[in-house]
Amino acid sequence: MAVLVDSNVLLDILAPDPVWSAVSSAALQDALDSGRVIINLVIYAEVSVGYDSMELANDAIPTALDREIIPYEAAFLAGKAFAKYRRRGGTRRSPLPDFFIGAHAAVGGYRLLTRDPTPYRTYFPSVPLIAP
Secondary structure, three states, rough: OEEEOOHHHHHHOOOOOOOOOHHHHHHHHHHHHHEEEOOOHHHHHHHHHHOOOOHHHHHHHHHHEEEEEOOHHHHHHHHHHHHHHHHHOOOOOOOOOHHHHHHHHHOOOOHHHHHHOOOHHHOOOOEEEEOO
């Protein structure tokens, strides 16, 4: 089963985060050793914030990661998860990136490598999580 890797794991490695870098690096390597690892446009956008150009962002992101477009079915599911969030008292006015990431994993049948499993457990309980 392929793995969608959350931006927080990549940022731990690329920053590098003094607490999480080694753990996230090991988890990403395990995912790569087990098969296909994917990012999407939302993950790319979150990671690219720290780079001055697209070329620099592209150079920083490991080439072993496949890039995949978020399917419309996942965008619809993200909207439904966002509606649930709002009914539960969430204050944001537009869907959070985690909703698109979680929905993409759910629709794609992917495992999700993340350091922040709580929103995914809450809104996408069927997605198998890898949480270092």
